[in-house]
Every structure is written in structure tokens, then in C-alpha cells.
Amino acid sequence: MTAAKQFDIVIVGGGAAGIATASSLLSRAAHMAIAVIEPADRHYYQPGWTMVGAGIFSAASTAKTTAAVMPAGVTWIKQAVTEFSPDDNEIGLADGSTVGYERLVVCPGLKLNWAGVEGLEDNLGRNGVTSNYSFKTAPYTWDLVQNLKSGKALFTQPPMPIKCAGAPQKALYLSADHWHRSGTLNNIDVGFFTATPSLFGVAHYVPALMKYVEKYGAELHFEHTLTKIDGATKIATFTRADGEEVQSDFDMIHVCPPQCAPDFIRQSPLVDEAGWVDVDPATLQSRRYENVWALGDVMNAPNAKTAAAARAQAPVVATNLLQHAGLNTGMGHYNGYGSCPLTVERGKIVLAEFGYGGKLLPSFPKWLIDGQYPSVLAWLLKARALPWIYWNAMLKGREWLVKPALGAEESS
Numbered sequence: 001m002t003a004a005k006q007f008d009i010v011i012v013g014g015g016a017a018g019i020a021t022a023s024s025l026l027s028r029a030a031h032m033a034i035a036v037i038e039p040a041d042r043h044y045y046q047p048g049w050t051m052v053g054a055g056i057f058s059a060a061s062t063a064k065t066t067a068a069v070m071p072a073g074v075t076w077i078k079q080a081v082t083e084f085s086p087d088d089n090e091i092g093l094a095d096g097s098t099v100g101y102e103r104l105v106v107c108p109g110l111k112l113n114w115a116g117v118e119g120l121e122d123n124l125g126r127n128g129v130t131s132n133y134s135f136k137t138a139p140y141t142w143d144l145v146q147n148l149k150s151g152k153a154l155f156t157q158p159p160m161p162i163k164c165a166g167a168p169q170k171a172l173y174l175s176a177d178h179w180h181r182s183g184t185l186n187n188i189d190v191g192f193f194t195a196t197p198s199l200f201g202v203a204h205y206v207p208a209l210m211k212y213v214e215k216y217g218a219e220l221h222f223e224h225t226l227t228k229i230d231g232a233t234k235i236a237t238f239t240r241a242d243g244e245e246v247q248s249d250f251d252m253i254h255v256c257p258p259q260c261a262p263d264f265i266r267q268s269p270l271v272d273e274a275g276w277v278d279v280d281p282a283t284l285q286s287r288r289y290e291n292v293w294a295l296g297d298v299m300n301a302p303n304a305k306t307a308a309a310a311r312a313q314a315p316v317v318a319t320n321l322l323q324h325a326g327l328n329t330g331m332g333h334y335n336g337y338g339s340c341p342l343t344v345e346r347g348k349i350v351l352a353e354f355g356y357g358g359k360l361l362p363s364f365p366k367w368l369i370d371g372q373y374p375s376v377l378a379w380l381l382k383a384r385a386l387p388w389i390y391w392n393a394m395l396k397g398r399e400w401l402v403k404p405a406l407g408a409e410e411s412s
Contacts, residue, residue: 014038017296023397024318053141127231151251176216304338332404
């Protein structure tokens with residue numbers, strides 16, 4: 001079959017990773033024919049939803065139309081992808097048409113599997129069940145926090161990988177900080193149920209976080225996976241690592257849903273056994289198809305799935321696409337950088353920055369921001385600077401602090 005539309009580069013996904021990559025490409029090679037395939041009308045600054053759930057940002061401030069962020073000079077194909085045919089360099093779309101490409105970038109994000117917890121979909125946004133992982137329910141988190149004067153508040157985290165692994169406990173800290181400031185914390189039992197064996201994956205930051213766990217009197221339950229919510233009785237069921245089920249009542253529960261790659265990705269020939277797009281972790285090039293790259297939450301490199309990671313990855317992918325096309329020499333290498341600004345209280349953040357293997361990769365000298373301690377400056381970065389940088393730098397192809405150094409042509 002001959003594709004009806006043909007492009008030099010096709011980008012699947014118009015989220016943070018896709019728009020940033022398109023802009024980075026245009027800043028290097030404005031003459032190329034680039035298409036972005038994205039069915040959604042709205043584009044979200046998802047890192048802001050933690051702040052929405054704490055009453056600090058409005059939900060509206062985290063959203064723009066997709067048209068407003070789509071770079072001038074690209075073709076926006078407002079369709080859903082149904083099929084990949086990488087042997088033919090083609091993509092099938094929901095309307096039955098096909099799109100052809102010379103090179104492909106895959107970055108549609110991941111799927112929030114709300115159905116993976118029995119009863120969650122039916123109760124989300126009511127009966128005290130909320131999540132900052134949804135634009136619609138993040139404001140409900142703040143409503144619940146403000147109105148809870150006594151009782152039991154649970155916060156959950158599913159098995160990895162998930163986007164922004166710090167977000168489930170950020171919700172805990174900001175909620176408990178409000179109760180602490182309003183004088184009601186002593187009347188509220190706070191529990192954190194996580195499928196992971198530890199509080200945070202990079203041990204360097206755990207001592208600072210534990211001080212806040214202790215301050216808020218939060219009870220930690222490791223290796224507990226949420227499996228069921230009964231909204232009518234307000235009972236949450238968890239499965240422990242040993243297979244035993246345990247239950248807890250709640251007055252409010254903040255849920256981070258289980259997550260996986262989108263269905264159309266998992267059903268494609270691009271993926272590994274776990275369903276994530278299989279890439280070289282340094283070059284982000286597909287291990288199976290030499291003219292395919294992936295970045296953002298959908299690929300299987302062992303980095304934290306954060307917007308900061310996508311910001312660092314986009315210039316690497318843009319550089320390597322053009323190297324593959326013979327338009328530049330040398331390749332960019334991604335070091336696994338990710339950032340997790342852990343909002344431990346209103347006005348202070350523990351800024352976790354790290355790469356592959358948990359290697360610390362701080363952007364600032366210790367005298368300015370030391371990730372081992374909560375920082376007011378890190379809060380200002382999160383609350384004021386990063387949203388502006390997202391909308392006006394990352395999505396515009398301005399690669400402040402993330403412009404890749406060109407290395408050898410082979411991946412490391």
C-alpha cells in the first residue's frame with residue numbers, strides 16, 4: 001500500500017516530548033517536512049497537577065489548546081494511530097488512512113490504567129476517592145484536603161514504572177502540611193501504601209523525606225499494592241508482597257493508578273516483552289528499526305518518567321535524527337537525567353536530580369540548592385520558573401541547559 005501522505009519525519013504524540021522534539025528539529029532543520037500525529041484538542045502541563053491538588057495552581061493554568069503549542073512549520077494530523085508498519089515505513093490511522101515517513105519518533109506517553117484497580121473508575125472524583133494524575137480530579141483533591149478535619153487519609157503508589165514516581169508522596173506531604181498549618185493534623189491518621197520496597201528509588205534523598213514522614217506522623221506500608229476500592233463503605237483493599245490481602249478504611253484516598261504503554265503501542269512490533277518501546281538508552285534509537293526513535297514515558301530506558309527527562313531527551317533525539325539523515329556529524333547521548341521536585345511542604349522542596357543508576361546529576365551548586373535538604377529556592381523554581389520554562393522554552397525548542405554535546409557516532 002502506498003501511503004497517502006509522506007513526510008521526512010513523523011512524530012507520534014503531541015505531548016511534552018513530541019512538541020519539544022518537533023521544535024528542536026525545526027530549530028536545526030526548518031526545511032524538513034515534519035508531521036505530528038495527535039488526536040487531543042488540549043495540551044496539559046502535567047507537573048502542575050500536584051500543585052492544583054494543593055490549591056496552589058488553578059487547573060486552568062495547566063492547560064492550553066493543542067493548536068496553541070503546535071510549532072509553526074509542522075503538519076498537525078489530528079488522528080489516533082491504530083497500527084505501525086515499520087517494515088514499510090507507514091502508520092495506520094483511525095480514519096483508515098496511512099502516513100509514510102523516512103524517520104519516525106514515537107512519544108505518545110503512557111496509559112493510566114484506572115481499570116487496573118477494581119472500583120476505582122466508578123468512584124474516582126466522589127466518595128472521597130481522588131487523584132492528582134487526572135486534570136478533572138486534581139481540584140477534588142484540594143476540596144477533600146480542605147474539608148477533612150478528622151479521620152483517615154490514605155495515599156497510594158502502584159508498581160513501577162509510573163510517571164513522576166515522587167508524585168504520590170508529594171500529594172501526601174502537601175496535604176499533611178495543610179492539616180499541620182490548620183491545626184487538624186493530630187486528628188488525622190495519614191498512611192502511605194506503596195508497592196515499592198522503599199520510600200524513594202534514590203537513597204540519597206530518603207533521609208530528608210523521612211524527616212517529613214516523621215513530622216506528619218505518616219505510617220508507611222511498603223510492598224502494598226492497591227487492588228480494590230469500595231466507595232460506599234470507604235474500604236481500600238491492598239495485596240502485600242506475600243500475597244496476603246489487607247484492608248483499610250478511609251475518609252479520603254489519593255490514588256496513583258497503575259500505568260502501562262498505550263494499547264496501540266503494546267500491540268506494535270516496536271516493543272520489548274513488557275510492552276514499552278525498545279530503545280538504546282543512550283541514543284534513544286530503536287533496537288529493532290534503525291530509522292525509529294522513542295522518548296518520553298513510552299520507552300524502556302531505565303530513567304525516571306518525568307517532564308524534565310523529556311526535556312533532556314528531545315534535543316538528543318533531534319540531533320540523532322539529523323545525524324541519521326546526514327545533516328550533521330556526531331550523536332547526542334542521553335545520560336538518564338530526570339528531576340523530581342519533591343514538594344515536602346508549601347514553600348519548600350527537596351530537589352532530586354539524578355540519572356542512570358541513581359547517579360546524582362545536580363543542575364545547581366550545593367551552596368545554591370542542595371538536594372539533601374528542603375529548599376525555598378527549589379520551591380520558587382517549581383512554582384514559578386518551571387511552568388514558564390515549559391511553555392516558553394521547552395515547547396519552543398530553546399534548549400537551556402540541555403543542549404547535547406556531540407559525541408562519537410556509535411552509541412555508548
